[in-house]
Amino acid sequence: MHDNSLPPLSRRQLLGLLGVATLGAATVGSVMGAPTPARAASAGTVLPLVAQVPSPPDRSAFLPAEQVYASYLLIVADLANSIVDDDPALFGWIEDTWQQQPVVPFNGRTMEHVATLSWFVAHERTWNPYYLDPHLLARLDAALGYYLSIQNPNGSWAEKVAGESNLSPTSFGTVALSAALRDLQGAGLLAQRQGEIAATLRKSCAWLLDSTLLHWRPPVSAANQLAAGLAGVGQAATVLGDASIADGVAERAAFLLLHGQSPAGFFHEVKTFDFRYSHQVELPDLGHVYEQTGDPSVLEAARRFAKWLGYVVVFEPGEARGFIHGGICARTADGAFETTADDALDRAALGRVFLPVVPELARPTMRPPRTRPLPVRRGRHQPIQCNRDPGMTVPRACTCTCRMLRPVSAEPSETRPWPGSRTWLVPRSPISQREPGTSSSST
Numbered sequence: 001m002h003d004n005s006l007p008p009l010s011r012r013q014l015l016g017l018l019g020v021a022t023l024g025a026a027t028v029g030s031v032m033g034a035p036t037p038a039r040a041a042s043a044g045t046v047l048p049l050v051a052q053v054p055s056p057p058d059r060s061a062f063l064p065a066e067q068v069y070a071s072y073l074l075i076v077a078d079l080a081n082s083i084v085d086d087d088p089a090l091f092g093w094i095e096d097t098w099q100q101q102p103v104v105p106f107n108g109r110t111m112e113h114v115a116t117l118s119w120f121v122a123h124e125r126t127w128n129p130y131y132l133d134p135h136l137l138a139r140l141d142a143a144l145g146y147y148l149s150i151q152n153p154n155g156s157w158a159e160k161v162a163g164e165s166n167l168s169p170t171s172f173g174t175v176a177l178s179a180a181l182r183d184l185q186g187a188g189l190l191a192q193r194q195g196e197i198a199a200t201l202r203k204s205c206a207w208l209l210d211s212t213l214l215h216w217r218p219p220v221s222a223a224n225q226l227a228a229g230l231a232g233v234g235q236a237a238t239v240l241g242d243a244s245i246a247d248g249v250a251e252r253a254a255f256l257l258l259h260g261q262s263p264a265g266f267f268h269e270v271k272t273f274d275f276r277y278s279h280q281v282e283l284p285d286l287g288h289v290y291e292q293t294g295d296p297s298v299l300e301a302a303r304r305f306a307k308w309l310g311y312v313v314v315f316e317p318g319e320a321r322g323f324i325h326g327g328i329c330a331r332t333a334d335g336a337f338e339t340t341a342d343d344a345l346d347r348a349a350l351g352r353v354f355l356p357v358v359p360e361l362a363r364p365t366m367r368p369p370r371t372r373p374l375p376v377r378r379g380r381h382q383p384i385q386c387n388r389d390p391g392m393t394v395p396r397a398c399t400c401t402c403r404m405l406r407p408v409s410a411e412p413s414e415t416r417p418w419p420g421s422r423t424w425l426v427p428r429s430p431i432s433q434r435e436p437g438t439s440s441s442s443t
Contacts, residue, residue: 040081047085047142048135052077061127069119069128076120076130079113080139092146100159108157108169111147111176114140118180122187137189144180144193147173148200155203165207167215167225174204174232182239201236202245208233209248216255223260223267224282230256231288238292246293253289253297261301265308270330275312277331278305283351291353299357306360313337 040049057070075098082096093105100109117140120130130136151157156165157173181197184190207213208229220226230249237246259268266273267282283305290298315322321338355362 040078042081042084042086044081045086047083047138050077050080050130050133050135050139053129057127062125066125072116073120073128076117076136080117080136083139083143085139085142090146092142092144092149094143102160104160104162106150106158106162107160108147108150108166108173109159111143111150112172113176114143114147115176115179115183117143118183122183122189132187132189140180141190141193144190144197147177148196151200151203155205155207157204165213167222167229170204170208171225171229171232174201174208174236175228177201177204178232178235178239182235185239198240201240205233205236205245209252211248211252211255216252218259219271220256220260220268221271222269222277223256224269224277224285226252226256226260227267227282227285227289231285234289234292249289249293250295250297253293253295257297257301261304262308263304264311265304265306266312267301267305272328272330273308273312274329274331275324275326275334275337276329279309279351283354287351287353299354302351302354302358302361306358310360 053073053076057073059067059070062070079094079098082094082098084090084093084095090105094110094113095103098110098113100107100112103110117136120128121133121136121140122131124131152163152165154165155170156167157169158164159166159169177197178201181194181201184194184197210216215226215229230252233249234246237243261267262273267278269277283302286298286301289295290302312325312328313322315337321336324334324337326333326335351361
């Protein structure tokens, strides 16, 4: 029997239904690029609301490697103001599910945007009005407190059923909290909360590396989640300055190569291939692991995957775009491929750390690099469905900025001739990211 009941109605949805006319006007302003007032899940009587940026940002003020942040800058206020402050039981929950459904308070995936908020509050830029903003910091602190409180005793987080131990919220949550802790350390913020995050990360890392648990039992079903877990453990070890936390990463990476990737080269997603999850999620996470450890199993996985792409992607002659054999994908059905996606859509290029050692992943040299940034307009990206607010237009990215903020190694020149004709990643300028303990204003 089908369940015909309606999904739960959030307070933001209720406010939207009560103010349809105002909401429609806001939508028009959004599409035209005009600033709109920040929306909020509460009146801000407990935690003051965060102010919206007064106008779309001037893209010329952004460094080439930081253009991605311009789109996120437009949603910081709305994201922060969706944090619940008027319900003691839910104080700190990011209610509007900017990240993942279901819209339930125990879903750890709803909280991963703490890494987005921490970046803006901790980084000084001429275009960033949220640097050390006390209202943003207070709301971030509340969200972090709630995030830590819903961790299971064994170190995992639940996603769809309260109390369950699930891999995806634990893997991606470890990445997000490690990024948030790095930002807080660098800016010298929330000292007590830093200690609490450190204890939480130690527990989640232990759970992720426990080879006796179900997520390591072959056959591997969702390899991208295990790769994210290894990336999170490696980042936590770096941020906490304790290499012993990552002692099991090499052994688990070798296991993942054996059981999480076909000899043909594709990563197992529901036990078979999926382009989007492999290219835009797992490959960047493997790059992060390789960047931190230089693990040979991870490098071999990238090489195998690059060869596999030659069988499932066909490029237009002389172009950096082509077609994907989407019919064999297990989870998504992409039909086209573009190596020059801009800004927030440029997620696959996070795997560029492999370019010097896996040249098959570079883009075609006949494609000239983009010389200037495209302007930000509020209507430039399609709305995220999870937000459930028809008046809000935000970047289409299925994860938070922590996936945009990883430090990367030096990359080859834009003009370096790569061998072969099948190439898959755009070698762009690395996203600058300070190391833990350095000044928040460094690039």
